[in-house]
Amino acid sequence: QSALTQPASVSGSPGQSITISCTGTSSDVGGYNYVSWYQQHPGKAPKLMIYDVSNRPSGVSNRFSGSKSGNTATLTNSGLQAEDEGDYYCSSYTSSSTMVFGGGTKLTVL
């Protein structure tokens, strides 16, 4: 199972909106509504930000949203804050009854 494709890095200024893409195939992202997004700060365990494509767990800011079109899922942050800086990973359920992560995207708040 190949890793999902994410941009290596994205950046934006405080208050700006950014998007992070996650591209897979019809055997993972495109075939199931089981895409999740995780945020990771240095030295910390990842934190779930979005599950099942577009659902936010309790406590996650509504600045974060998720969507999917075809084989590509997208995480949107609608108003960057300094504390949003970190690494972001997407994951998807696959046709092999396994899961796969993306390679990760480093978000820099300028």
Next chain:
Amino acid sequence: QVQLVQSGAEVKKPGASVKVSCKASGYTFTGYYVYWVRQAPGQGLQWMGWINPGSGGTGYAQKFQGRVTMTRDTSISTAYLEMSRLRSDDTAVYYCVSVAGQNWGQGTLVTVSS
């Protein structure tokens, strides 16, 4: 509150085996799959497999099949990851994850070095 508490850091020689534990509390252990994820130094997340604590059923990423075994002991709400024939590139932080991805253990550093 939900907690996943993992066993401590391990140092192993190449070819050895390691067993990492993950003790769950604050929720019904048999109600949610437990996943194992690893992260090599400076690298991304890698999904290893899952165990259904209720049935004991497992599913492993192809990369780890034959070298990884996931088990559980429901009497003490604990999941286990055992990896054999360790290599230097297995050096990583190993995480257990449950409650549909919402809860992660603190991570266990496994270092493989001669």
